[in-house]
Every structure is written in structure tokens, then in C-alpha cells.
Amino acid sequence: MTKGRGKGRGSPYRVQVLERALAILETLAGNESEPTLIELSERLGLHKSTVHRLLVVLEQYRLVERNQQGGGYRLGLKLFELGSKAVARLDLRERARPYLEQLVYETGETAHLCILDHGEALCLEKVEPPRSVRVPTNIGQRHPAHCTAVGKALLAFLPEPKLDDLIKRQGLRAYTRNTITTPAQLKEDLERVRQLGYAVDNEEVEEWLRCIGAPVRDYSGEVVASISIAGPNFRLTDDKIPMLAKVVIETADQLSAELGYRGASSQAGVGEVSQGQVGL
Amino acid sequence: MTKGRGKGRGSPYRVQVLERALAILETLAGNESEPTLIELSERLGLHKSTVHRLLVVLEQYRLVERNQQGGGYRLGLKLFELGSKAVARLDLRERARPYLEQLVYETGETAHLCILDHGEALCLEKVEPPRSVRVPTNIGQRHPAHCTAVGKALLAFLPEPKLDDLIKRQGLRAYTRNTITTPAQLKEDLERVRQLGYAVDNEEVEEWLRCIGAPVRDYSGEVVASISIAGPNFRLTDDKIPMLAKVVIETADQLSAELGYRGASSQAGVGEVSQGQVGL
DNA sequence: TATGGCATCTCACAATATGAAACAAGGAGG
DNA sequence: CCTCCTTGTTTCATATTGTGAGATGCCATA
CATH class of the missing domain: 1.10.10.10 (Winged helix-like DNA-binding domain superfamily/Winged helix DNA-binding domain)
Structure with a gap:
């Protein structure tokens, strides 16, 4: 039955x-x-x-x-x-670990590495600081893309039709009152991600949890992953976010370089980019 | 057909x-x-x-x-x-990682964490030093127990009948000319492991590869895992092995403590062991 | 000894997976 | 441009294969 x-x-x-x-x-x-x-x-x-x-x-x-x-x-x-065999082909994981560790060292927050898999952010690796507020995530776990920093850092560089398709299929479920729930808002936010070079999850999936994520590109310039730091709202405060974001972006760029990306110090060059539109 | x-x-x-x-x-x-x-x-x-x-x-x-x-x-x-869910229950993995990193830091060699699964050593975690000879192993990979340091460190603390059963089922396949291929030899070697507190793989699975492994116990005193370092024979030389083994044992003991083992500072008390032969 | 929860086994039945063969979609090469 | 070859997709008649009711076995706890 x-x-x-x-x-x-x-x-x-x-x-x-x-x-x-x-x-x-x-x-x-x-x-x-x-x-x-x-x-x-x-x-x-x-x-x-x-x-x-x-x-x-x-x-x-x-x-x-x-x-x-x-x-x-x-x-x-x-x-x-x-499962180990399945991820072995993306050797991303091993290569990213040192950078995640560095990120943890520099920020004191939990670091994540994710890829976009069927419209969700799949967590490939996580590094935690020695003692910290427990971030409720695990390796191998899937997270909604529209309300996480890692997710948005990935969505922001998707071609528009694919994005629309994903939105239609996954919907924009609300997890907290900060969760973005309309396509228009989401696109606006993603535009900001492209301009600033980093994405923020401002308690959009968990009441007290904030994240800052940045995209990682491979040799071809395609965005293949994202990394983030995650921590409680009382540590990732509004005034600290720009500074922390800078660190996240720098680390992401280093990882991109490791993967062969010789970016024309192009989009989101940390320092000066945000003048023009970065264009979809 | x-x-x-x-x-x-x-x-x-x-x-x-x-x-x-x-x-x-x-x-x-x-x-x-x-x-x-x-x-x-x-x-x-x-x-x-x-x-x-x-x-x-x-x-x-x-x-x-x-x-x-x-x-x-x-x-x-x-x-x-x-697969991630399957290992999540043994949270061994996350808790062991810092110790493996420490081990890598102290020895400069690749470190592994393994458990015994159906008679083979299953590699749960690996940490590599920045630049090193590539050790041909991967997370998630299975290794024969009778010719690896991690394997022997686990086998040594198995009840004899179980050991016999495993030997009968898995056999003792030769990988190199150093591989132990008779039950008697193996048992002799395992006895040495129990006495010294560490196991050695002296190019028994790969011509140039040597490993040193030690058991990890949980709160109940049972051996639940093992850790090892692996490196080329020109670095893990006979004269260095006792010293390196000491480090491996210490780290394993620390991990055991983390898992709740309040060992009677029992076998392989680190300090005084190595006066005997290092054997094999 | 009784009782209950759980795993294991057996068997007649038909729903289910099977594989031959036909079809579609490219690509390579003449 | 057409043909040939390789790979993927679909259909369908058939009996092999999986199904589930129920009976049995096992080991606890009461």
C-alpha cells in the first residue's frame, strides 16, 4: 500500500x-x-x-x-x-584542507568546503577550531543553497536559467525569519555577492549562526566550490564582517590558485573590483 | 551465463x-x-x-x-x-585528526588512522606532511591486516580464535618478499607487538615502504583503532625506528586518553620499553 | 513456565525483472 | 553526402524472480 x-x-x-x-x-x-x-x-x-x-x-x-x-x-x-571513491575524483578535498586550516587559524572560526550538487551545497570538508561554539554541520551533509554563505557563493556564479531552474525545483524554504524567500530578493543578494566577492549568511538558516563564504575557481575560471567560516552572531558582528570577509576571500583565492586559476586578478580582486558590474 | x-x-x-x-x-x-x-x-x-x-x-x-x-x-x-553518515557514529575520525596532525608535525611522515573491519584495516583518516614521498594510500581504502603496521597493531590485541578465523578466511597473501606468510611467524610478530607496544611494517606490502603503528584504546580498554606513520625505507631506518615508535606510541596513548582510556599506564610504558630488540 | 519481541524460514502465487530485438542518435570515415 | 559503426533508449512477451502471509525458532524478561 x-x-x-x-x-x-x-x-x-x-x-x-x-x-x-x-x-x-x-x-x-x-x-x-x-x-x-x-x-x-x-x-x-x-x-x-x-x-x-x-x-x-x-x-x-x-x-x-x-x-x-x-x-x-x-x-x-x-x-x-x-563514498571515498566517489569524492576521490574531486581531489579538491585534500588540496583544500591546508587552506581551511589556515582559515581556522586566522579567524578562530569553523571552516567549511562545499560544492554545488543538485542544487544543494554538499559539505566536503570541515575544520574546527580547538574550542568553539558547536556549529551544527557535518562532512557529507547537504545544506540548502539559498540561505547559506557557501550556497550563495556558488549560486552567484551560476548562469541565470540554471538558477531559475533550481529555484523552481528546490523552492526557497524559510528556516528563520531572515531567510530569503523570494527569487527577486535572492537575485539581488547574489548580485551583491558578485560585487563584493563574498557571501553572507546572516542567521538565515539558524537563529544565532552567521557565515561568510567565498567562491573557489579552477584552472578554467569556473566556480567549482566555495569555502566559508561559520560562527555565532556575537563573534561575527556587522563591524567585523568586512575584515573577516577579506581573509576568507584571500584564502579562497589562494586555493583557486592552487587549482590552477590564474585569474586576471579579476573579479573580486579584494581591493578594487567593485567598481563596474561584474556581470553575471 | x-x-x-x-x-x-x-x-x-x-x-x-x-x-x-x-x-x-x-x-x-x-x-x-x-x-x-x-x-x-x-x-x-x-x-x-x-x-x-x-x-x-x-x-x-x-x-x-x-x-x-x-x-x-x-x-x-x-x-x-x-558513507559520511556511516562513519559518523565512530566519531573517532574527528577526534583523532589533531593527533594525526601532531604526529605528522613531529615526525614529518604521513600519518594514518585505521580500524579493523572484517579482517582488514580500513583507513579512516590520513594526514600528509607538506611535501613528502607519496604514500600510495587513500582514505576509505582497505589494506591487508597481516602486512601493515596499522593492521598488526590491531590484530595483536584480538582474541586468538578470532585471529585464527581471520587468517583462515583471508589467508596470508605475499605482497613482497618480506611479507609474513605463515600463521606461526605472524603470531610471533604479534607477540612482539604486544611486548613493545608498537608494530612495524618492514616493506611487507610495498618494496620501499615502512610503517610504524600503535594501538588506540577506548574507555573500556579495548583496542578500537590504530595509528601509524608511513615513509620510505631511507628515512625510516632501523636505527631511527625505536625513537619514532616512541612518538607514535605517545600519540596513540594521548588519543586513547581522549577516548576515555585511563590505562594503568600499562603495556608499552613508552619510557623503558625499547631496550629490547626492535626486531624485524 | 509463560509471554512477548524479534529474527528467520517456507511456500504458492503473480507481479516483477529480464533480455531479444527494434529504434534513435551521433560521429567517423570514405 | 551517405554509410557504417558505436552507444544509448524503448518496447514487449515471457517465466524468472521477488513477494508477503503465516509458521517457526530464539532469547530475553516477567
């Missing part, structure tokens, strides 16, 4: 077992606790038997583990293995 | 589609290049149609991506997402 569980887009191809197996994985990914076979089957609206059979196979392949003689089920480490 | 493709262990449950889908993922994980639909179907001995259908579904769920309008297929970033 309740067959086509969400997933919206009517797609021509379906493979029931596969979809169910993946639903299991997603459920395990979503839950802190480690659900039991029956909890799982209830949550998915599937039969004990069915879920059991799938779990056994998934376990054979290490995509799923059991707590130890009995407990619940959880994601297996094979996924970590595969 | 060729139905039960390897996977040996005759297990009571089988779900064909799932197994095939996972075979696709494994193939994509194993290949540097990004194979095309037909290459994939040939390699798997499956029909174009079948593979295509599976790929489309896998792509819907982001487990697989295409190169961009046309190229080959490759692993999708959803796997990274799931």
Missing part, C-alpha cells in the same frame, strides 16, 4: 527491489538510533519478510551492519569505502 | 537485482576510468538493457552520475553522503 512513496518525478524506469533497498539505506541514514527489523518494516510500510531478505543481502555486501549479536541495523562501512 | 559470479559463500538469501546493482557500484569503484554502458554490461556479463535500467534508477537516486551529456558513468556523491 502507498506504493510510489514520494520521489515525485514520474520516471520511466522503476526497479522495485532496488528502490526499496535504497529506501532502507536512506532510512538508516536519517535515523540517529539503530532501528530494528520491525521498526524498519513499519516505517517503510513493507513486510517483515521483504525487509529481512533485503537486509541480509545488504549485510552480505557490507552496506549494512548489525549492532552486534542482535541490536539494530545501521549503515555499513562499505558505504564509506564507496 | 555465469550466474553466481564469485562471492563464494553460498548464502541462503539472494536478490538478483540488488546483487547486480551492487556489482555495478563495485565495478565503478574499482575502475579509474569511467566506463560506458556497454563496457559495463560486458564486464558484468549482463545485457545492455538490464544494466541500462539499473543505471537509470541508480542515477535517480544519485548513487551514480554521468560524466556530462554522454561520457561514462561514475559513482555519485550520494554515496559520499551515506
